[in-house]
Each structure stands twice: as C-alpha cells, then as structure tokens.
Amino acid sequence: DWxxxxxLFRSATTRPETMLADMAVAVxxxxxxxxxxxxxxxxxxxxxxxxxxxxxxxxxxxLGSGAVKITPGHDFNDFxxxxxxxxxxxxxxxxxxxxxxxxxxADRLIPQEFIGxxxxxxxxxxxxxxxxxxxxxxxxxxxKEGNEVEHDAEPRTIQTPFGDRGGVVIExxxxxxxxxxxxxxxxxxxxxxxxxxxxxxxxxxxxxxFNWMENIQPWCVSRQxxxxxxxxxxxxxxxxxxxxxxxxxxxxxxxxxxxTRDNDVLDTWFSSAxxxxxxxxxxxxTELLKKHYPNDLLISGFDILFFWDARMxxxxxxxxxxxxxxxxxxxxxxxxxxxxxxxxxxxxxxMSKSKGNVVDPLGLIxxxxxxxxxxxxxxxxxxxxxxxxDEKRVEGYRNFATKLWNATRFAMSNGxxxxxxxxxxxxxxxxxxxxxxxxxxxxxxxxxxMTDLRFDAAANAIYQFTWSRFCDWYLELIKPVSSGDERGxxxxxxxxxxxxxxxxxxxxxxxxxxxxxEELWHxxxxxxxxxxxxxxxxxxxxxxxxxxxxxxxxxRVVSELRGARSELNVPPGAKLPVFVRDASPxxxxxxxxxxxxxSRLARAESWSFDPAPAGSAAQIVVDEATxxxxxxxxxxxxxxxxxxxxxxxxxxxxxxxxxxRLNNPSFVEKAKPEAVEKARADHAEKSAEAERLTAxxxxxx
Numbered sequence: 295d296w297x298x299x300x301x302l303f304r305s306a307t308t309r310p311e312t313m314l315a316d317m318a319v320a321v322x323x324x325x326x327x328x329x330x331x332x333x334x335x336x337x338x339x340x341x342x343x344x345x346x347x348x349x350x351x352x353x354x355x356x357l358g359s360g361a362v363k364i365t366p367g368h369d370f371n372d373f374x375x376x377x378x379x380x381x382x383x384x385x386x387x388x389x390x391x392x393x394x395x396x397x398x399x400a401d402r403l404i405p406q407e408f409i410g411x412x413x414x415x416x417x418x419x420x421x422x423x424x425x426x427x428x429x430x431x432x433x434x435x436x437x438k439e440g441n442e443v444e445h446d447a448e449p450r451t452i453q454t455p456f457g458d459r460g461g462v463v464i465e466x467x468x469x470x471x472x473x474x475x476x477x478x479x480x481x482x483x484x485x486x487x488x489x490x491x492x493x494x495x496x497x498x499x500x501x502x503x504f505n506w507m508e509n510i511q512p513w514c515v516s517r518q519x520x521x522x523x524x525x526x527x528x529x530x531x532x533x534x535x536x537x538x539x540x541x542x543x544x545x546x547x548x549x550x551x552x553x554t555r556d557n558d559v560l561d562t563w564f565s566s567a568x569x570x571x572x573x574x575x576x577x578x579x580t581e582l583l584k585k586h587y588p589n590d591l592l593i594s595g596f597d598i599l600f601f602w603d604a605r606m607x608x609x610x611x612x613x614x615x616x617x618x619x620x621x622x623x624x625x626x627x628x629x630x631x632x633x634x635x636x637x638x639x640x641x642x643x644x645m646s647k648s649k650g651n652v653v654d655p656l657g658l659i660x661x662x663x664x665x666x667x668x669x670x671x672x673x674x675x676x677x678x679x680x681x682x683x684d685e686k687r688v689e690g691y692r693n694f695a696t697k698l699w700n701a702t703r704f705a706m707s708n709g710x711x712x713x714x715x716x717x718x719x720x721x722x723x724x725x726x727x728x729x730x731x732x733x734x735x736x737x738x739x740x741x742x743x744m745t746d747l748r749f750d751a752a753a754n755a756i757y758q759f760t761w762s763r764f765c766d767w768y769l770e771l772i773k774p775v776s777s778g779d780e781r782g783x784x785x786x787x788x789x790x791x792x793x794x795x796x797x798x799x800x801x802x803x804x805x806x807x808x809x810x811x812e813e814l815w816h817x818x819x820x821x822x823x824x825x826x827x828x829x830x831x832x833x834x835x836x837x838x839x840x841x842x843x844x845x846x847x848x849x850r851v852v853s854e855l856r857g858a859r860s861e862l863n864v865p866p867g868a869k870l871p872v873f874v875r876d877a878s879p880x881x882x883x884x885x886x887x888x889x890x891x892x893s894r895l896a897r898a899e900s901w902s903f904d905p906a907p908a909g910s911a912a913q914i915v916v917d918e919a920t921x922x923x924x925x926x927x928x929x930x931x932x933x934x935x936x937x938x939x940x941x942x943x944x945x946x947x948x949x950x951x952x953x954x955r956l957n958n959p960s961f962v963e964k965a966k967p968e969a970v971e972k973a974r975a976d977h978a979e980k981s982a983e984a985e986r987l988t989a990x991x992x993x994x995x
Contacts, residue, residue, distance in 0.1 A: 304358075304359040304361065304431060305319065305358065305359055305361045305362060305363050306358045306359070306448075307363055308450065308452055309365075309368075309369075309417070310417050310420045310421050310424070311396075311413055311414075311416040311417040311420050312363075312365040312368050312369070312389070313338070313340070313341075313363060313365070313420060314340070314341060314389050314396065314399070314404045314408060314416070314420070315365050315367050315368060315387040315388070315389035315399055315404075316338060316341075316343070316345065316363050316364060316365050317343075317345050317364060317365065317366055317367075317376060317381060317386065317387060318345050318346055318347070318348045318363075318364040318366075318375070318376065318379055318381075319336055319345070319346075319347050319348070319361055319362065319363055319364065320347075320348050320349070320350040320352055320353040320361070320362045320364050320375050320379075321347060321348075321349060321350075321353050321360060321361050321362075322349070322350070322351060322353040322354065322355045322360060323349035323350070323351065324355070325353070325355040325360050327355075327360065328347065328360070328361065331347050332347055332348070332349045333346060333347065333348075334346070334347050335347075339423075339424060339427055339429055340405065340420065340423055340424070340427075341403040341404060341405070342403060343401065343403050346379070348364070348375070348378075348379040350375045350378060350379065352371055352374070352375050364376060364379075365387075366381055366383075366386040366387075366468070367386040367387045367388045367389065367467075367468040368388075368389065368390070368465065368466050368467065368468070369466055370466055373386070373466075373468070383468070385400075386468055387399040387400060387401070388467070388468050388469075389404065390413065390465060390467060392467075393412075394412065394413045394465050394467075395410055395411060395412055395413070396408045396409055396410060396411045396413065396416050397409065397410075407419070408420075413465065421446055421447075425446065430446060432444035432445060432446065433445040433446070433447060433448040471514045471515075471516045471558075472514070472515050472516040472525055472527070472556075472558065473512040473513060473514055473515065474512065474513040474515050474564070475512060476510045476511065476512060476513040476608070477510055477511075477512070479608040479609070479612060480507040480508075480510050480604075480608060482607075482608070482611040482612070482615070482618070482622065482625075483507065483604060483607035483608055483611060484504060484507050484508070485622065486607065486611065486622045486626050487500060487503060487504070489622060491622040491623050491626050491629070492607065492626050492628070492629065492630070492631060493629065493630045493631070494630075494631050494633065495630060495631065495632045495633070495677065495747050496633065496677045496678040498678060499596060499599060499633050502596075502599065503599060503600075503604065506599075506600045506604065507604060513561075513564075514561070515560055515561045515564045516556075516558040516559070516560070516561070517558060517559050517560070517561050517562070518557075518558060519559050520559075521559065522559030522560055522562065522565060523559055523560040523564075523565050524555065524556070524557075524558075524559050524560075525555075525556040525558045525559065525560060526538060526539060526540070526544075527544075527555070527556040528541065528544040528548070528553040528554065528555050528556070529553065529554050529555075529556070530548055530551045530552065530553055531551070531552060534548070536548050536553065541553065541555070563601050563602055563605055564605070564609075566602055566605075566606075567602065567605035567606045567608065567609040567610075568609060568613075569606065570587060570588075570589060570606055570610050570627035570628065571583060571587050571610060571613065571614055571627070574586055574587060576613070576614075577613075587610075587614060587627070588610075588614075588623075588624065588625070588626050588627060588628055588629060589627060589628040589629075590628060590629055590630065591628060591629070591630045591631075591632060591747075592606075592627070592628040592630070592631050592632070593632045593634065594631065594632070594633055594634070595633070595634060595636065596633040596634070596635070596636075597636065599633060603631055603633075606627050606628075607626065607627060610625065610626060610627035611625045611626060611627075614627070630747070632747050634675055635675070635676075635678070635679055635680035635681055636680045636681070637653075637671070637680070637681045637683060638680050638681065638682055638683065639651040639653070639682070639683055640682055640683050640684060640685075641682075641966070641968050642680075642682055642966075642967060642968050645683075653683050653685075655667060658685070658688055662688045662689055662691075662692040663692055663695065663809070663810075664809060665691075665692075665695050665806075665807035665808070665809050665810050666688050666689070666691040666692040666694075666695060666807075667688055667691075668806060668807060668808075669691040669694070669695075669753060669757075669806045669807055670684075670687050670688045670691050672749045672750070672752070672753040672806050673687070673691070673749075673750055673753035673754065673757070674687070674750065675749045675750050676748075676750045677747070677748065682968075694757065694760070694761060695807060695810050697760075697761060697765055698760060698765075698799070698803075698810065698814070699810065699814070701764065701765045701769060701796075702796065702814045702817065702818065704769060705769075705792060705793070705796055705818075706817070706818065708774065708783075708784050708789070709783075709784065709789055710784070710789050710792045710793045710796065711793055711818050711819040712793060712797065712815075712818040712819030712820070712821060713790070713793040713794040713796075713797045715794060716829050716831075716832055716834075717832065717833065717834040717835070718730045718733070718734075718791075718794060718833045718834060718835040719787070719790040719791050719794050720787075721787060721791055722787065723785075723787060723788065724838075724840075724841040724844050724845060725768065725771045725772060725788075725841075725845060726787060726788055726791040727838035727841035727842075728768075728838065728841045728842050728844070728845035728846075729763070729764070729768045729791065729792075729795055730791065730795070730833065730835050730838075731835075731836070731837035731838050731841065731842050732759060732763050732764075732768075732842075733759075733795055733798050733831070733833055733835075734833050734835055734836065734837055735837060736755055736756065736759040736763075736802065737798070737802065737831045737833060739751075739752075739755040740752050740755050740756060740802055743755060752806075753806055756799070756802045756803050756806065759799070760799050760803065764795060764796075764799060767845075767849055768792070768795070769792075770895060771845075771891055771895075772784055772788050772792060793818070796818065797815075797818070798831045798833070800814055800815050800825060801825065801828050801829075801830065801831055802831060804825050804826065804828075808825075808826070811825055812824065812825045812826065815828075844884060844887075844888070847881075847884060847916075847917070848884070848888055848891065848892065848895075850916055851892065851896070851916050851921070852892065852895045852896045854914045854916055854921070855872070855896040855897075855898070855914060855921065855923070856896065856897075858912045858914050858923065858990070859897070859912075859923075861938075861986065861987075861989075861990035862912055862925065862929060862990060863929055863937075864923075864925070864928060864929060865928075866897075867897075868897070868928060869897050869898065869899040870897070870898065870899055870923050870924065870925075870928065871898070871899045871900045871901075871902065871923075871924065872896070872898045872899075872900070872901050872902070872921055872922070872923060873902050873903075873904065873905070873906035873921070873922040873924070874901065874902070874903050874919055874920070874921055874922075875903070875905070875906075875919070875920050875922065876918055876919055876920055877903065877918070877919040878917075878918050878919070881917065881918070881919050882903065885901055889901060906922040906924060907924055907926075909924060909925075909926035910924075910925045910926055910931045911923055911924045911925055911926075912925060935991065938987050938990050938991050939991065941983075941987055942984060942987040942988060942991065945980050945983045945984040945987060946980075946984050948976075948980045949977060949980035949981045949984055952973055952976055952977035952980060953977060955973055956970075956973055956974060956977060961973075
C-alpha cells in the first residue's frame, strides 16, 4: 500500500501505476476536512494533469486520509464514481493495451518513458519518480533494537482476482461493448408476473425476481469469443457503425462502402433467451410456432432465474408480442415457471470439488440404474427445498424397480398379459372392484399433484399404490391356491383386471422410471405403440364403496394379526386359531365371506365366535371386534414379557435422552441443522418403538 502526498492531499493505493490515468480525487461530502476544496482543481504529479476534487460517499473518512484517487477506466468502483461525477464512459482514460502494457491516454499526458512498459514495471517506475519528487510517504516500522526503518509501502492483504488459466492478476479494462437497455425490457415481464400471465412456483421466488428486475443494469451482450451468434454490426473506414440483419442490409444503409463486420459475438444468455421461439422457426410464422408458443410450463433451477428465465421472458414478450401489440397472455414464453432446488451433499452442504463431496450421477446410475436415480430426484423434490443426496434412498428405489419387475414376472407366469383396453374391465369380484377403485383414486391423486407441480407427492402416490396396494395386497389376494399336486389358476375376470391394472401402473410410472416401464410394457405382450406415446389413464370407472370398505377391513385385520405375531415372536409357520368376540353382524358376514383369504394371509387355523380358552393370549382390537390369539404352548410367555420389558426400557431411555437434547436451546441453536434434524428423526423412531412395545406387553396381559 503506497502512500503519496499530493500537496493538499495524501492518498494510499495498492496500484500506483493507475495514477497515470487518474481523473479525479474523491472525498466524502460529510468530511469537514475537505468540504472547502470540493469542486476545486488539483494538479497531479508526473503527468501534470489537472482534475477536480469530487464529493462521493465511496470515499470513507475513516480509511487512510479519507481522500481516494479515482481511475474510472481501470477500477469498477472508480468507474461508478466517475459516472456520478459526470464523466462519460467514452471520455474515461484507458492506459493499457490487451497485454496490460502502458499506452498513451487521450490527453497525451503520460510521459514517454512509461509508454510500452509492462504494468508491474510501470508500477516500479511510478513509485521511483514519486520518491524522487519527495511525494512518497514512507511506511515506518521498528527493528528488533527499536530503530525506525523506512519502507516504500505498507504490507497489506487484499482480495485480488487471478485468471484461472493464465494465473495472472486480472486487470479491469474499459472497452467498447454492445449493450441492451434491460431496464426497458424488464417492464413487461414484471407486469406479466404481477398480472398472473406468468406464475412463478414457488411464489416465494417472486421477491427475488422483482428485486433483480427493478434494479437491473444495462446488459452487456457482446463477447470476445470465436463461437456464438456474431454481432450484426458493420463499420466503414471512418468507424461509422451500421446495424442490420445481414451485410446486404448494412450496405444499403452505408451506401455501398467497404464494410468490416464486428468480431464480437452475442452473450450466450442473449442467444439462449431466443430459445422458446427461435427453435420453432421464428421469425417465420410456422405451424410449430403457433402450436407451441406460448408454452405451458418451464422447469428451471432457481440459480438461473435471472440469467436465463427472466431474459427469455424479456425477449419473448418483446419479439413475439411485437413490441407490445399483443396482450401479455399471448406473448409470454410460458405461463408457469417452476423453480426447483439444488442437489446438495447428504449433510446439506453445497457440492464442491474442493470439499470432496461431489457425487457422480454416472456412478450412481452404474450402481442402481437411471430409473432409481430419476425416481429419487422426483420423490425428493419438495417445493422451496433443496434435495439432500441420500444413496440409501436411491438403493431403496432400485429395490422398488425390482419389486415391479418380479410382480410382472408373477403376472406373466399366471397368464396375465397386456390389456387391450384403456377403460377398466368389467368386474364382479370385490377384490377386483377394490383394485379398480384404487387405480381411480391414484390417477386422481397423481393428476392433482402434477397440476400443483408437487412432484414429490406424485412420486409418492404411484409408489404407494404400486408397492403397498398392488404388489403387497392385490397380488397376494388373487394368488392361486394349490390343492395337492395341482396348482390353482386365476379366473378370467381377475386376469383381465390384473393385466389392466399393471398397464395403468406402467403408464403412470413411466415419467419417473421410463426405462424399466418401457421394457415391461413390451414384455407383457404385443403392442401397437411404445409406452412413451400411450394414452394417460382414463379408467372410466367409479370407486365401489362397499368393495373398498370390505378389502380395507381385511387388510387392517390381517396387518394387526401379523404385527402381533411378529412382536410376540410367534413362529412364522405356526397356524393359530382366532377367537372373535363383540363382532357386529357386518363383521361376522365379512369373516364368513372372506374366510379363505383371511386364513391364508393371517396364518389362521380357524375362526370362531365362541369364548376363547383360558390362559395367556394376545388380544387385537379392530373397529368394534376383539380378536384373541391363544398363546399357551406356542411361545414362552414369561420369557417374552422379559424380552419386551427390556426392549421397552431401552427405547424409553433413548427417547428420553433425545428429548432432553431437543429441549436444550443450546443444542437446537448451535448444532448443525442436519444434526438437529437427525435427533428429531431418531426421537420419533424411538418413541414409536416404545409405543409398539407397550402395546405388545399389554397384549400378553
């Protein structure tokens, strides 16, 4: 940090060489030391240039002398100060060429000895000349003996930008560029969002959108690259510029003079902003353009809301709206803009090569398949939240794909194949009426979730139906029963319904898991078309309320009986009698009607409405009825009570410990968010475990 004395002023700089292009000295308007000299001229050493003392809040009275040298052509902050001081950008001095060697300024006041010097060599010479003039203020330190030592500069650490390829210091350099009046273009998109012509989802991003658009600066659209759309501007020998669609148009404007085209290309984001209509044949009024513009939905990352999305809106409304002739509803590029989150590391941190926490999606695809990764991304995409990478979940969705594959193999092995109907087949059996109703409800839930752009809810709807309803229950309920050496067969109605339901699953799941669903679609039978162009489900059926109630009851009874057997360590192969008491006539009728399915799925030896025998038993309540499972001679009651009691004590102890941590403000406020979230999840898990064990202990009496 070199300090120079300028007769009236002392100023410090980390770039002494730039004083050769100084155009002002700035002081704070509230600084009493300098109020009397604001607007006065100052004579600069070395160049002899005369310029003004200007008032600007950029100058910090508490920093150094409070006076700051201003070089508008080579410093971003100074550029803004210069503009506020009334210096036009075209008049700002440029003292460097493209290699950062010193060139002469427009006022030709840089001494000849500096011309052609490399910038850092020029720095050394500026310091030397100021020292010779007695205008360099030394930095004083003391040595070990306490003696004062003079230095030319004060050591200081500052932020310095370096090029990532050349590794050299980047030099701010004022050049001629092409700009777009973004402030004017931003008016229509802001009105489109305010009026509802464009809906931003989640709505919370509107604040960011308006903040950017209301404070927008002129947009520099020229780039010094060799690829891209070339700037449509031509120059004659006198430097006069002609802008036209092509060279012939420029020649007609210039009067057939020799012309040279501008070498710059358009900013990538400018060219990308043309995408919604430029890809559809624009500027010609093509059928594709009429069909697809405006589009319905744009899905984008929130990090390019300004760089791309807002600029697509600017250019779409400007060009497709013919400068405001058409209403916004017809000129916007899309009616809804959905902004999704970023994929972060498992601990919530942003992925970074330097942190070593970047997950390679190709590696995940190799290990679990593209379908599993796609489904994970959709299932975890909750509005307004980033996605935390969780490999265990990706693995779980691979298992889901395997479950579907095996279910299809089971179906094919039992004569169930491709359905020829979009509408639901006719059904008379309760189980078939029930599954058709489940399809109807799943399609409705999926349609609503997709309309609301709740991709997580959509993924969960098809997941739960496929796994929990179709695979776990429907296929189990229709599974043929073997009798002796003969294998049972599934009836014709059920085969038709099962094939139709499997088709609906493949169609609904296809947007999330396109590869396995397309494979299974063709494996099930001959198809006149690929799954990707299949019609979206239209069951044309209603939910059968009675069938749904009956099968839902069966599922609850079997689930409760299975849960009790598991909690009490009843051997899986043991078949137990079930005694039912307090059953209503409706429940009695259901048991009698679905006796075979209940016995097979619940591993029940028999069903009786007589009183249960004396002795230890498990009791399960479903609705009004109590189901009693005698346990004498089946398990060691005393040992089970001891085991469950110990497990319950351990679960309660851990739940209480976690509750204490979560009730501690110091932990909740200071711990990492992911640590707090894990503690809450663990507490919920242990509390639920304690509830299950308490219920199991109560069943033993």
